[in-house]
Structure formats: structure tokens, C-alpha cells
Amino acid sequence: MDCAISRKKDSGAIFHMPIVSSDMFLGSILRTIEVKEGNSTKMLEKYHTDLSLVLMDDSTAQDLVCNACIRPINSPPYYTCGAHSQCNFLLHKFCVDLPLSIQDFLYTSVTKNLISPRLDEFFSLFRCCSCKKYCNGFGYVFGGSDSIFVDDVECSFAPRVIKHDSHKHHPLILTDTSSGIESWKSCCGKSCFYGYCCGLCNFTIHIDCARLPKTVAHKFDKHPLTLTFASSNSTDIDDICEFCEEDIDSKYWFYHCAQCDQSFHVKCIPSQGEFSKIKFGGSVKVPCHEDHPLTLARMMNLGSQRCGYCHEIIKGFKDGMALHCQDCDFWIHFYCGYRSCHGNISPPYKVYTL
Template structure:
């Protein structure tokens, strides 16, 4: 609840939209939606659409476009309707400083909650500390739902049991009051659809193994066995199934094709993700550049380096990961 006490903070929260309406249309008797908007994150007007585009991701949250969205008719820019409607300032009930967080568009940032790195997308910044939260985390509800379960989940500070997504032993859980179902935060935040170099098609998060024959329960990346009762990612077209941990890492939400300016190179560098070894080698570690790299695309210039070799957030990521609960090493991965 916001109290109108006349303060600058209250005035900002009362005038909190991140876009101006250019055009709107009436749907039914009482529903009016903006069909064209001017959003603070983009120089051009954005047009509303329900025609979902294959392979397009949101420039606000970096997730695939699977629902209604706004897009730019002049350039390749997309926002989920829900991301376009995010307020300029909002509170996060989990943040240690109970001050409004501010919507920003950053070239790159490290999310203090989910421990992923993002580039060229929205974050909510704390004006007291240097914490930045991604859109996925800021939209998180205290009574969340997930597609793998029909009921709402509730927070339990003390919980005894296993995560239905990965099998880790839980102490802090999001659990169902009606049935024996619980998840850790990391599994609850898994994207429904993700792109990975192991397959030319997007992979879909899968909750149930249709094939009951154990000989098929292998990961097509690490070639180790999978636990058929645990969540995994799958390409139905290629019939590939993989552990979630084999496709997700700290850089899974970095946008390819975006540019980066290095201090010691005169040309802009472009984020690329390479599948196979190829020359030239990384200018820093001198290994062949696989996975996420920053590469100069100027003709005749072979400058390239692994992003992990210069990642300014790498120490923060490692420190945060040390506090995450670890599952036991098993022959069959969960």
C-alpha cells in the first residue's frame, strides 16, 4: 500500500508507468489495451501483437516470446506485454533495503538473486547498495506456481524432503500444502524454453519422462545417465534429452550479437557462442574459444577472447554459488 504523504518517493510511485500510450483499442465491452506505446527503454514506438514469433526473445527479461508482446516495426526489439507493463519503480519484499528499486537498461549486469549474468536487458537497481535484480527474479511471487504442478506453492523456512525438480535435499523450500510436492528456488526459476549449442532447436523444460525404458535415460551432452523422475530439457524434433545443469550456466542469459567495448581494442566486439574449436585462440588464456566469447568481426581482425577470462562479475558468481546447497554426486544425475 502506498500512502499519499506528499513525499518525492510517493509521488514517483503514483506516477509509475514506464511507457506512454500512443494508440489503444477496445476489446469486448470493458477491456481497453494499448496497441501502440512509447517505452522508456527504446527510441521507437512499439506495436502490440499476439502473433508469437518463433525464436524471438524478450529484450526485457531475455526469455523466449511465448505470449503476447510489443515489438518495434523499425528494428529487432521485443518486449513481453508483462515486461512492457513493469513499473519504473517497485519494491522487492526480499531485498534488505526496503526502498523502491529503479527500472534500468544495462549493457551487462550480475543478478544478485539468481546468480546469472545478463546483457542489454532490464534490471531493477537498488539506490542504496549496488544490487541489481533481473526481471525474472523481480516478478517472482511469494506464492508462486510452475507448469510442473497444478497448485500454488508456499515458502517453508524449514522443510524436510527432496526437490521434485532436481532431487536435492531441501531445508528451505517452496512446497504445496495439498500434496507432497516441493521445489528449491533454482528449479522454480528454470526457463520453460532455452537455446543451447547442443541442438539447433530450442529445448523445452520437461517434467515427465514418457519413455519408460532405462536405456534411453541418458544425457546427450555428458552421456551420463539421467534420473527419469527429475526434470530435464528436451528437443522433440531431434529426440535429444539433457540434464538441466548441462545446458544452464552463469552465461545462459547473455544475448548473442550484442556489442561490447574493450579498453585495449579499437573495434567493437560482438558476443558469439562457438560450438567447436577453431583458430584464433583467446588473447588471454590462449585456448581455443568455445562457448561465450567476445569477437571482433572487422575484416582481417582476429581479436577474440573468452568472456569468462575478463568477466568482472566472476568472483561474485563464485562466492554466491558457494552458498548454494549442493546435491550429492551420484552415478545417475538428478
């Protein structure tokens, strides 16, 4: 099969987790990939059609997010749009080298093709088959443009074998767990299509939980929060999440600050929540509010608002999306913005281009 990607024969790397940085981890994986010559040019031509992307070496820029993998750009070099100052289209240098097609990491006879959000459709997004998170970045699709089976960039390049501090005795192997495993008692208790399994023990963790960083930051605590694994002896509710003020079940992983004795659900960490693979900040004009553009906002750190379209409450301090007019403080649900533009129908999980 003439596929645009293959693992280097001599790589054979076993990645040790938890990771330190999501973008550094993805970059280290992609550097073990052999990419066909000229692939970078094809990427730039296909997904930013005015050919205005320029390579930047600015180490002072902050709060940059890659449009492909939806991960922070913490260091140069990276690509940015040089034609339009308001474009905000950015790519890691290693994401420019993403192959246009890959073989599935488990079913190697299956080819997956790179897709990106439609540039003319603000509401483009899909739900990743592997981690179940919503994403408006690039992805790899099984089959044609009408397929609902899409993996985001990060999940598409998940390593086959890892060693994880939560199970130090044996390596864990990436496995199709869509049948035979009802729950994920080792990490979060939820079901998942792919996971890392120990062939010798009854131990399995999510593909997404395996990638949780060793430490994270949260504005409610001045110290780094440390990933805390489930206690095999604990079956009770042991703590309260400082963010949502709901119970933390210590059978599952959470983040903790030992200095302040504060704990947080994984889902309450902005960089790890359900909408952590959405790039926020883009703007769109919708028919129900034609005077000003609306900006895509994340509700995780915002209070509740009243939707100007359906007049229901937009729940605040919950991980979700909404559209906000900064000029007149007008708010609508994300899906109400879609309905305003496309009629009174629910938005699709995917609107993208091959």
C-alpha cells in the same frame, strides 16, 4: 506505503505449471498488475533517452529478444528503436509497463527499485538473487545502487501460489528457503534462496525449476523435448545427455524425447541454461583489439577457441560468454574484454543505473 505496483485485489490467480511459453507466462502475470498512470512514459524516458522507441506491429520479425526480461518476443506489439538501425533495443509491450518500484513478494515492507544496465557500459550484468542466473536485462534492487541484492524481472514477479504437475496433490507456496533446506531433491539438487514449498509434504522446488516449460526445442532432436520429473524409485544414473555426453541422474528433472529415446540435462537446453538471461549479439570495441568491434557470443553451440588476451582456452560447447571478431576470427574471454577496458581486475556482478 506509496508503491508503484500492487496486485489487483480480485486477481487471486493460482498459476498452473509447467508453463508453455516463458514470455506468454510473464505477460499473463504482468497483466494482473495495477500500474500507475504515466508509468510507460517514465520508463521510455528513463531507459532509452533519445525517446525514439516506436511501437511495432510486425508479425514476421524473428529472433527478437526483449532488453528488459531477456525473453523472446514471439508476437507483436513490441517497441523498437526507431533512430538507429543498429541499436537492437527492444521491449515487450507489457515490459514497457514495468513499475519503477515494487514491494518484495515476501517481505512486503521492503521496496525494490527498477534498474537497467548502463547504456555506456557494455559489460553491465548482475547475478539474480532468486534464480542465481547471470542477467544483462532489467532487474529490481533491494536498497541503493551499491546493493548486490538484485532480482531479474522474471523472478521479481514470481506468483505467490502455484499448482505444478510434479506435485498435483497440493498447491505450492513461494517461500524464503535460505535457511533450513540444504538441498532441492525434488528438482535439481541445488540450493536456492527462494522456492515453492508444499505445507503438507516434504516437497520443495526451485523458483527457476518451477518455471521450466513443459516442452522445449533443441537442435540435436527434431521433436519437442518433454520435461520429465524425478522418479521416486530411481537412484541410479539412467541415461546420457545427448549434448554434453555426461551422465543424467534421474533423481532430478531432465528433458526427454520419447520418439528418439534421447535425453538432455536442463542446463544443456539453451533457453534454460546458466546464461539464458543474457542478451547476446551486442558489440563493443576493446583496447586489445582496436581494429574491429567484438560481438558477444554464447559458447554453448561453438567449439573451443584460444583467447587472444590471456592465451588460455575458451571452452566450447559449454554455457559461457566470449567476445568474437567476425572480421578476423579473434576471440577473447568475456572477462578478458572487461580487463582490457578497465584494467586487470575481475568484472563486477553488477554495473547498472537506478
